[in-house]
Amino acid sequence: MELKEPVRKVLNKIYEPDSMIEKPFKKYHMAFKTDELGRPILLFLGKKELDGRIKGERFSRRFKTDNAGVIIKDHWEHKGKAT
Numbered sequence: 001m002e003l004k005e006p007v008r009k010v011l012n013k014i015y016e017p018d019s020m021i022e023k024p025f026k027k028y029h030m031a032f033k034t035d036e037l038g039r040p041i042l043l044f045l046g047k048k049e050l051d052g053r054i055k056g057e058r059f060s061r062r063f064k065t066d067n068a069g070v071i072i073k074d075h076w077e078h079k080g081k082a083t
Contacts, residue, residue, distance in 0.1 A: 001057060001078045007045070009074075011061075014038040015030075029054050042083045058082035 003011070007025065014023055017038045022031045029048040032040040039061070046056010056081060064073035 003043075003059065003076050008076075011040045011043065015040065028056065043076070054082060056082055065083060 001047050007030075007074075010023065010030070012026065012059065014039045017034055017035050017036050020031060021032050024050055025031070025045070031044045031054050033042040035041045040057065041061045043059040043061070044054040044056065045059070046054050048054050057078065059076050060079050062073075062075045062077060064075075065071055
């Protein structure tokens, strides 16, 4: 499973560092954790349960950088079901 462009647009923005952010996205709910620079690195996408958890899919972001810290590759990896 791959993330579509509308989801990637939301995830390419910078948010509050080291936080968990929840947003509605079309008919789904989206929750993502940000790193120390405010970049989303962990994503949960699906339906929100009554207890606040999101049941759906889980994704993890990987960055490949060079020696100077410049991002060479930015990749979202599907990690399976989120319960």
